[in-house]
Amino acid sequence: MTHKTLGKDGLPLAVKQKLTEVGQQIRLARKRRKMxxxxxxxRMFVTRKTLGRLESGDPGVSLGVLAAALLALGLENDLTRLAGPEDDTVGNILDRERHEKTRRIRPASGKVDLNF
Incomplete structure (x- = not known):
């Protein structure tokens, strides 16, 4: 019996659509492999019903089930690209701002020419 997850009812529509898209991509990968x-x-050690929930984009399916599907399809490297630092636009901007604020400006070594 599946457990009702309270968090999935509060997910924004855009997130639900992305989960549906991921499920469709897993279904397509399965069909392309004629499985x-x-x-x-x-191969995932789950029930057919659980796989069906994953393919339909059910947000209550665990991350472990997604990882098992990617592994069974030979797509496990895709899992490491999720939330990758190179794609984190906001995080990269904040890092740059932090770096600029902490940068010290030091006078050039040697004699300083103050003649303007």
Whole structure:
């Protein structure tokens, strides 16, 4: 029996759509490999119903199930790209701002020419 997750009811529509898109991409990858749902579910060690929930974009499916699907499909490297630092635009901007604020300006070594 599945547990009702309270957080998924409060997810923004854009996030729900992204989860549906990820599920469709997993379904497409499975079909391109000519695998049945039963085949992939068996390789993932989950039920066919759980795989169906993943493919439909159900936000209550665990991250472990997603990882198992990617591994079984040979796409496990895609998991490490999620929230990758190189794609974190906001984080990169904040890092740059922090770096600029902490940068020290030191006078040039040697004699300082104050003649303007």
């Amino acid at each position: 049945t749902m039963q085949d992939l579910a068996g």
